[in-house]
Each structure stands twice: as structure tokens, then as C-alpha cells.
Amino acid sequence: MxxxxxxxxxxxxxxxxxxxxxxxxxxFHLPPGMGQLSRVIFKTVCHCEVYQSLTECDEEIAEYARNNRVFAILGQDSDYVIMDTGNTLYLSIEHLNLRNMTTRLYDRWELARSLRLHPSQLPLLATFMGNDIITAQDLRPFHLNVIRQPVYNRNINFRMLVPNIAMFVRTLPLDETQLFSILPDVAIRTLGHHSRDRDIITSLYSYKSHAIDHKREGIDMNDHWSRLVAEARYRHQINELPSMVYAIMSGLPFESATSIEDFRKNDLPTFASATQPIRERIYGILLQEKPLPESGAHLVPEWCMAGPGSLDQPNYVPAMPPVSPHPGLLALWNDGQRYLSVRWSLFVSSxxxxxxxxxxxxxxxxxxxxxxxxxxxxxxxxxxxxxxxxxxxxxxxxxxxxxxxxxxxxxxxxxxxxxxxxxxxxxxxxxxxxxxxxxxxxxxxxxxxxxxxxxxxxxxxxxxxxxxxxxxxxxxxxxxxxxxxxxxxxxxxxxxxxx
Known part of the structure; x- marks a missing residue:
């Protein structure tokens, strides 16, 4: 909001x-569709090899950087300073000057050295600073305590907070097994209750890269729908399909965030309502070959910003099958010129x-x-x-x-x-x-x-x-x-x- x-x-x-x-x-905000547009620009204009992630993109980027001995990551995400990216440098895109090709370098090894930490302890530092999993608000009593600041003083001095949290992290075991054994006590100290140790574990694991299966192995190739999902996944990863295709075929919701809309006025329809009939037909195309549930119809959950209260619960949208069934996704996606007229008819009529x-x-x-x-x-x-x-x-x-x-x-x-x-x-x-x-x-x-x-x-x-x-x-x-x-x-x- x-x-x-x-x-x-x-x-x-x-x-x-x-x-x-x-x-x-x-x-100011970026124009709509920049996420989808950037993958097209890098592929078609810059002729770059582009991959789309299956999970959190920072995890996959860090894994790729480490495994392929990448020179540098150009981005705007402090997680790259925390995660193990090997010897890969992290360069700031926010400070990139295209005229003289300079930017800022953030060095995880130097950060750890300056705080007298081992680089493997940086996820603990980030966790106790606050992140997407454990908020700074949850940690506020702990923050006030470590910098010995009165509760009534609302403003926290981060120049004091960071070194003091680092000092606290230095008291914790480097060995993961020993660390996890005392996490309930650490959770009491930092978050006020021993049960919050699970949140700390979740936070620490979020900075670890988990091996992603980039191959179509482990798929039941005797099951037609499983083969289709595997094909969509592969094409998603190599940037041949927009992310929504694999998401819908995997059972994930369609999501549309806030953009340049004025929900105080009713002179224009919302983006969500204006395009829902087309989305219904897209779902019908993608799910035509998926076995029907007991209800007899495929329903796709959608989270579309359409004004206050519109994100309180998902909207379930029916998949509308094409008037004339198409020859199958594999035929549409693979068979060159053979089905070009079918593709045109399906596209325009949808x-x-x-x-x-x-x-x-x-x-x-x-x-x-x-x-x-x-x-x-x-x-x-x-x-x-x-x-x-x-x-x-x-x-x-x-x-x-x-x-x-x-x-x-x-x-x-x-x-x-x-x-x-x-x-x-x-x-x-x-x-x-x-x-x-x-x-x-x-x-x-x-x-x-x-x-x-x-x-x-x-x-x-x-x-x-x-x-x-x-x-x-x-x-x-x-x-x-x-x-x-x-x-x-x-x-x-x-x-x-x-x-």
C-alpha cells in the first residue's frame, strides 16, 4: 500500500x-513489465545468454557464480555480500556510471575482516540485523539491549548496532552442529522465545545455495502432463517462455503487483479486470492436457492488486478451454511452420x-x-x-x-x-x-x-x-x-x- x-x-x-x-x-516507480522486459532486452538486443531462476534468483545466481568462477555479480541486493559466492566480486548497479564505467565494490571478505568475523558468520550477522524472515521490529528489544540504548529512544544508531551485533556473533560457535544445539537459548536472547529458533534456522538457510536440478531427470516420462511440465520448466530456465507459463502449469498463482493505477477513480477498468477474459483463455490453452480435478474444471488462483482489500484473499479464475482444441503444447511449441496457422488462430481468437x-x-x-x-x-x-x-x-x-x-x-x-x-x-x-x-x-x-x-x-x-x-x-x-x-x-x- x-x-x-x-x-x-x-x-x-x-x-x-x-x-x-x-x-x-x-x-517515482519503474514502468510496468520491467521484469519481463529485461529478459527480452538482454536476449534479443544484447544477444546475451539469459537464464530464469526456478527459486529465489539470488540463490541461483550465487550458486552459478561459485560453480563457474564468475568474475563479478552486478546487482542491487545485499544478500550477495552475505552469501558464499566464492571469489566472485559484488558490484553495485545502483552506483554504476555508464559514462566512465565505474561503480562500487562490496567485498564480503573485507566486511567480515573489518568486523572480526569469519565470512561463514555473515548470515548470522544479517539474521540478527533483520531481514525478510526476521524483521528488525521483532529484533528491536535485542537491538536496544546490545547498544545499551533506552527503550524510549526510537532512533537506533546503526554505526553502533552493526559492530555490537558482530561482537555478539563472535561469541557463538563457528561449528554449525554446536551452534544449532544452542539456538533455543540464542532465540530467547534475540527474539524473546526459544521457539523462534526455527525462524533463525530458516533465515540462515536462506543464505545457503541449494543445488538446483537443471535437467529433466526424475520426471515420470510415462505421464503426459509431467512431460509437459518438464518441458515448460526447461524452456523457462533457458528463457524461451515468460515466467508465468511455468508458474501456471506448476499450479502456482498468477500474481500482479501495484502499478500506475488510481483506484480512487472508476473511469478506467483495473488491469486485472480488463485482461481477465484473456487470462482465462490462456489458462485454457496451457491446462488443456492436464487431467481434470473432481470438480470438473481447472481453477487458477490469482493475486491481483485491484484496490484496497483486493489482496486479502485469492481470486479463483476458471480456465476456459479453446473453442477448438489445439493439437497439444508440444506441437505448438516444437513443430516449426506446420502449425503456424493454428498458432495464429489460437492467438487472435483468444x-x-x-x-x-x-x-x-x-x-x-x-x-x-x-x-x-x-x-x-x-x-x-x-x-x-x-x-x-x-x-x-x-x-x-x-x-x-x-x-x-x-x-x-x-x-x-x-x-x-x-x-x-x-x-x-x-x-x-x-x-x-x-x-x-x-x-x-x-x-x-x-x-x-x-x-x-x-x-x-x-x-x-x-x-x-x-x-x-x-x-x-x-x-x-x-x-x-x-x-x-x-x-x-x-x-x-x-x-x-x-x-
């Missing part, structure tokens, strides 16, 4: 005409049965397919004005003429608060279409449909203001004939009419 509060501060400031450079940067598959496939340029389909879906909800649709289509159609230098030179102001929310709804929804695209076996490639081919936030705000001011389609398209032509093709699909 704190993220939502800071988002409201930004939206209110924009609504009041505050220039963007005046709004405190602490309230957005809406009203769409003409052959028309979309034959007339809409590949880089405009994603924004065209999602605008069709959102426009069907009756929440956008036609000129708002035009603003997005003009942005998408013009993007090929805007390189990085030209985009950087565009003004950041003025910004429309509703325009920000409209852009967020559109772009978050496009990531559901990437989920669908992968599930269908990629009738279009990621390279053909990458979001930087059709969207830029500053350019969209300019087109949004121009469209709202009544600019003609030609002016919205920068008076370029070729841009106007593809704009009109996409627009005719969104409003399902001829042009």
Missing part, C-alpha cells in the same frame, strides 16, 4: 500541473472471437499486432475515447522514425494524469499478450513484437495531447504517408470497419 500511496502523490501532482522535474524522485484472424495476419504489420489487438480488447470495454485510441496507434505507427537520440530530445512536460493511466493500462495489458503469444508457440517472434517498436512514454504523451486537441490523423502521423497508411490499417481493425 505504501507504493500505491506514493503513486497517488505522483498522479495528484501531475493533475495539479506540477512539472515532472519538481516531483520528488522518491515517489483476444476476442470478434477479430478476423486472416485480416489481422495479412494486413497489420507485425510490430503493430500487439498494440492493435490490445486496443481492440480495451476499446470493447467502452472506457476509451476514440481519440485516445488514435493517440496510441499514432505513437505505435510513428515509432520507427524515432531513434534514441530523437526520443531523448522530446520534452517531458506537459503530462496528462489520465494519459499516464491510459498508457499504463495499455502497456500492462500488452504483457498479457506476450504471455498469450508464448503459450501459443509464438506465431510472431519477440523480435517482431518487442514493445520498444511501438511505444515510448514521452512520445505517447505528446500524441495524447495532440489527439485530445483535435489533430487530424495525418498530423498525428507526422504528415508521413506511409505512417498514415499503417495507422489506418490498425485503426480499422480496432473499430472493425473498412478504411
Amino acid at each position: 505504501s507504493k500505491l500511496g506514493s503513486m497517488y502523490i505522483v498522479l495528484d501532482a501531475i493533475s495539479n500541473g506540477t512539472p515532472t522535474h519538481v516531483i520528488p524522485k522518491k515517489h 483476444v476476442s472471437h470478434k477479430l478476423d484472424v486472416s485480416r489481422v495476419r495479412s494486413t497489420v504489420p507485425s510490430y503493430l499486432v500487439i498494440p492493435t489487438l490490445i486496443l481492440f480488447n480495451i476499446n470493447e470495454l467502452g472506457c476509451l475515447c476514440p481519440w485516445e485510441v488514435d493517440a496510441m496507434l499514432a505513437t505505435a505507427s510513428c515509432m520507427k522514425y524515432y531513434n534514441v537520440t530523437k526520443l531523448a530530445a522530446l520534452p517531458s512536460d506537459p503530462v496528462s494524469a489520465r494519459g499516464v493511466r491510459v498508457a499504463n493500462l495499455i502497456m500492462r495489458s500488452t504483457f498479457i499478450l506476450y504471455f498469450l503469444l508464448a503459450s501459443c508457440g509464438y506465431p510472431l517472434t519477440l523480435e517482431e513484437t518487442a514493445p520498444w517498436l511501438f511505444f515510448d512514454g514521452k512520445l505517447f504523451q505528446i500524441k495524447y495531447n495532440e489527439a485530445g486537441s483535435g489533430y487530424s490523423h495525418s498530423r498525428l502521423c507526422d504528415n508521413r504517408v506511409d505512417v498514415l497508411e499503417v495507422f489506418q490499417v490498425a485503426r480499422s481493425v480496432v473499430f472493425y470497419n473498412d478504411y
Whole structure:
């Protein structure tokens, strides 16, 4: 909810005409979908070998670094200073200066030496400082005690706290067996009750890397569904599928966190509600071959932020089978051109049965397919004005003429608060279409449909203001004939009419 509060501060400031450079940067947030987008950028643009983790990514990164004698980890997670990464260096991405290629080095060996600890004791230090498992609030009485600070003094001096906790850790056995034998007493001292020793153990193990099985061994290859899950797992790890595919097939929930939405208003649908019908069809595609439960239907739990109280309990969403059963996930994912028409039909019809598959496939340029389909879906909800649709289509159609230098030179102001929310709804929804695209076996490639081919936030705000001011389609398209032509093709699909 704190993220939502800071988002409201930004939206209110924009609504009041505050220039963007005046709004405190602490309230800013990354654009939606950066997690999924980064894996695509590194693979398709940087041509890097990319892996996706099966568990906590820091555990797998630390294991990979240690096993492969990696030079350095570039990240922003203090766990890499605590975990055993061998001789791998930890470099701060927060302090990375791309102009002179400098950053800060955090050295776990030097940290341990300065605190007179063995590196293997750093997980104890982190545990008693407070982390995701044992909160600093739980440890507050202990913290006040070790620095001999009165209870009424709310502010804890961390310059005193760290060396004093290190001093306490030095009194504990280095041997793990001996340490675990006295943990109930340690738990009483630090957390007030001997039963909290289990939390300490959980915390310590969270800093250990657990061997991850990266092979498809131990799978019952006689069970068809098990083979499919193993295939999804493998493709997940080698970055061929977005993380949601393997998660859903493994029985995990779909999760959607807070983004740039204003739940105080009802002029736009929430991202969760706007895209639920598409998600239902995606689940139907992915779970078509999974044996049905006794209830006779697959239900997928979802945790989607849709306003206060929306995360109190999961929402169970039914998997809607395709109107025409597909030939199977292995066929969709493996068989090259053989099932290309099936992939296209499954992809487009899963957005809406009203769409003409052959028309979309034959007339809409590949880089405009994603924004065209999602605008069709959102426009069907009756929440956008036609000129708002035009603003997005003009942005998408013009993007090929805007390189990085030209985009950087565009003004950041003025910004429309509703325009920000409209852009967020559109772009978050496009990531559901990437989920669908992968599930269908990629009738279009990621390279053909990458979001930087059709969207830029500053350019969209300019087109949004121009469209709202009544600019003609030609002016919205920068008076370029070729841009106007593809704009009109996409627009005719969104409003399902001829042009």
C-alpha cells in the first residue's frame, strides 16, 4: 500500500500541473513489465545468454557464480555480500556510471575482516540485523539491549548496532552442529522465545545455495502432463517462455503487483479486470492436457492488486478451454511452420472471437499486432475515447522514425494524469499478450513484437495531447504517408470497419 500511496502523490501532482522535474524522485516507480522486459532486452538486443531462476534468483545466481568462477555479480541486493559466492566480486548497479564505467565494490571478505568475523558468520550477522524472515521490529528489544540504548529512544544508531551485533556473533560457535544445539537459548536472547529458533534456522538457510536440478531427470516420462511440465520448466530456465507459463502449469498463482493505477477513480477498468477474459483463455490453452480435478474444471488462483482489500484473499479464475482444441503444447511449441496457422488462430481468437484472424495476419504489420489487438480488447470495454485510441496507434505507427537520440530530445512536460493511466493500462495489458503469444508457440517472434517498436512514454504523451486537441490523423502521423497508411490499417481493425 505504501507504493500505491506514493503513486497517488505522483498522479495528484501531475493533475495539479506540477512539472515532472519538481516531483520528488522518491515517489517515482519503474514502468510496468520491467521484469519481463529485461529478459527480452538482454536476449534479443544484447544477444546475451539469459537464464530464469526456478527459486529465489539470488540463490541461483550465487550458486552459478561459485560453480563457474564468475568474475563479478552486478546487482542491487545485499544478500550477495552475505552469501558464499566464492571469489566472485559484488558490484553495485545502483552506483554504476555508464559514462566512465565505474561503480562500487562490496567485498564480503573485507566486511567480515573489518568486523572480526569469519565470512561463514555473515548470515548470522544479517539474521540478527533483520531481514525478510526476521524483521528488525521483532529484533528491536535485542537491538536496544546490545547498544545499551533506552527503550524510549526510537532512533537506533546503526554505526553502533552493526559492530555490537558482530561482537555478539563472535561469541557463538563457528561449528554449525554446536551452534544449532544452542539456538533455543540464542532465540530467547534475540527474539524473546526459544521457539523462534526455527525462524533463525530458516533465515540462515536462506543464505545457503541449494543445488538446483537443471535437467529433466526424475520426471515420470510415462505421464503426459509431467512431460509437459518438464518441458515448460526447461524452456523457462533457458528463457524461451515468460515466467508465468511455468508458474501456471506448476499450479502456482498468477500474481500482479501495484502499478500506475488510481483506484480512487472508476473511469478506467483495473488491469486485472480488463485482461481477465484473456487470462482465462490462456489458462485454457496451457491446462488443456492436464487431467481434470473432481470438480470438473481447472481453477487458477490469482493475486491481483485491484484496490484496497483486493489482496486479502485469492481470486479463483476458471480456465476456459479453446473453442477448438489445439493439437497439444508440444506441437505448438516444437513443430516449426506446420502449425503456424493454428498458432495464429489460437492467438487472435483468444483476444476476442470478434477479430478476423486472416485480416489481422495479412494486413497489420507485425510490430503493430500487439498494440492493435490490445486496443481492440480495451476499446470493447467502452472506457476509451476514440481519440485516445488514435493517440496510441499514432505513437505505435510513428515509432520507427524515432531513434534514441530523437526520443531523448522530446520534452517531458506537459503530462496528462489520465494519459499516464491510459498508457499504463495499455502497456500492462500488452504483457498479457506476450504471455498469450508464448503459450501459443509464438506465431510472431519477440523480435517482431518487442514493445520498444511501438511505444515510448514521452512520445505517447505528446500524441495524447495532440489527439485530445483535435489533430487530424495525418498530423498525428507526422504528415508521413506511409505512417498514415499503417495507422489506418490498425485503426480499422480496432473499430472493425473498412478504411
